Amino acid sequence: MLRMMCITAHPDDEAGGFGGSLLLYRDRGVETSVVCLTPGQAASNRGGARSDHELAAMRRKEFTAACEILRVSRGIVLDYPDGQLHRQDMYKLVHDLALQIREFRPHIVLTFGPEGGVTGHMDHSMTSVFTTLAYHWAGRNNRYPDQLKDGIQPHRVQKLYYGTTNFTLPDRPVISLSPATANIDVGKYVETKIRAFRAHTSQAPLFPLFEQHIARRGKQELFHLAAVDPPTNIIQENDLFAEVQEG
Numbered sequence: 001m002l003r004m005m006c007i008t009a010h011p012d013d014e015a016g017g018f019g020g021s022l023l024l025y026r027d028r029g030v031e032t033s034v035v036c037l038t039p040g041q042a043a044s045n046r047g048g049a050r051s052d053h054e055l056a057a058m059r060r061k062e063f064t065a066a067c068e069i070l071r072v073s074r075g076i077v078l079d080y081p082d083g084q085l086h087r088q089d090m091y092k093l094v095h096d097l098a099l100q101i102r103e104f105r106p107h108i109v110l111t112f113g114p115e116g117g118v119t120g121h122m123d124h125s126m127t128s129v130f131t132t133l134a135y136h137w138a139g140r141n142n143r144y145p146d147q148l149k150d151g152i153q154p155h156r157v158q159k160l161y162y163g164t165t166n167f168t169l170p171d172r173p174v175i176s177l178s179p180a181t182a183n184i185d186v187g188k189y190v191e192t193k194i195r196a197f198r199a200h201t202s203q204a205p206l207f208p209l210f211e212q213h214i215a216r217r218g219k220q221e222l223f224h225l226a227a228v229d230p231p232t233n234i235i236q237e238n239d240l241f242a243e244v245q246e247g
Contacts, residue, residue: 001029001030001031002025002029002030002031002107002241002244002246003030003031003032003033003104003105003106003107004021004022004025004030004031004032004033004106004107004108004109004110004240005032005033005034005035005100005101005104005106005108005109005110005157006018006022006032006033006034006035006109006110006111007034007035007036007037007097007100007109007110007111007127007130007131007134008034008035008036008037008111008112008127009036009037009038009082009085009112009121009123009124009126009127010036010038010040010043010059010082010123011036011039011040011059011060011062011063011066011077011200012040012062012063012066012197012200012203012206013036013112013124014034014036014063014066014067014070014072014075014196015066015069015070015193015196015197015199015200016197016210016213017112017117017163017221018034018110018163018221019070019186019189019192019193019196019197020184020186020189020190020193020221021110021184021186021221021223021240022034022070022071022072023070023071023186023189023192023193024184024186024189025240025241026070026071026072026073030241031073031074032070032071032072032073032074033072033073033074033075033076033100033104033106034067034070034072034074034075034076035076035078035097035100036063036075036076036077036078037078037080037085037093037123037127037130038077038078038079038080038081038082038083038085038123039055039056039057039059039060039063039077039079039082040055040056040059040082041053041055041056041059041081041082042081042082042083042084043055043059043082043202043203045202045203045204045205045206046202047201047202047203047204048202049202055202058202059200059202060077062199062200062201062202062203063075063077063200065199066196066197066199066200069192069195069196069199070192070193070196074104076100078096080093082123083122083123085122085123085126085127085130086122086123086125086126088126090129090130090133093130094130094133094134094137095144095147097130097131097133097134097138098134098137098138098143098144098147099144099147099152100134101134101135101138101155101157102138102147102152102153102154102155103152105155106157107157107158107159107241107244107245107246108157108158108159108160108161108240108241108244109131109135109157109159109160109161110161110162110163110223110240111127111128111131111132111160111161111162111163112124112125112127112128112131112162112163113128113162113163113164113177113178113224113226114128114129114132114162115175115176115177115178116128116173116175117163117165118165118167118168118169118172118175118177118213119169119172120169120172120173120174120175128162131160132160132226132227135157135160135227136227138154138155138156138157139154139155139156139157139229140154141154156229157229158228158229158244158245159225159227159228159229159240159244160225160226160227160228161182161223161224161225161226161240162178162223162224162226163221163222163223163224164177164178164179164180164222164223164224165177165216165217165222166180166222167216178224178226179224180222180223180224181223181224181225181234181235181236181237182222182223182224182225182236182237182238182239182240183220183222183236183237183238184220184221184222184223184238184239184240185219185220185238186219186220186221187218187219187220190214190219193214194210194211194214197210223240225237
């Protein structure tokens with residue numbers, strides 16, 4: 001079975017940036033995994049939570065509900081601090097992501113670009129950096145050799161994609177998004193993607209803004225092919241699994 005992993009920063013990122021593609025490829029029989037680095041406990045929208053701990057628990061449940069709507073095969077929320085990814089031990093965090101990759105053995109990985117996606121969020125930027133290193137290091141036997149036991153082996157992911165858009169937001173940091181090399185038609189999944197985002201009820205004040213962004217994206221999710229193994233020429237794609245070899 002083909003496998004796809006999506007690595008995000010916060011609960012709700014999986015629906016907002018990648019939900020259509022997660023649904024599309026699940027429909028095509030692809031096994032999907034979402035790894036979220038934080039439980040989103042520093043969010044401005046609190047959903048009535050009285051503490052960060054209470055909000056984290058609430059958002060973990062919302063993430064589970066959204067993953068069920070998106071039919072994600074395997075959803076995991078790690079416990080890194082929301083809003084503080086730039087202060088974390090890079091080697092340790094990449095260690096954790098490399099292990100996730102080695103265990104799930106995806107054929108492709110999706111994440112944000114280093115600019116932080118359309119919002120320019122610093123946690124998104126750091127997620128890109130950590131994921132990019134994990135993509136490369138998970139396939140090498142001289143990186144985190146302590147993991148290589150009990151059946152865990154190095155795993156070379158065939159493709160790494162950064163989510164991108166063809167627009168920026170006027171009220172956000174100035175960013176330069178990666179050019180799209182893949183245009184994925186997710187038109188039939190847009191309403192389900194919106195429903196998955198709305199499962200994050202603590203973030204209800206964001207719903208109108210999110211739906212504005214969805215309207216600007218239209219029926220497409222855009223991606224930039226950041227790395228490919230083996231190396232090849234970059235061409236315009238309409239299928240993230242183009243040229244991917246099973247096994």
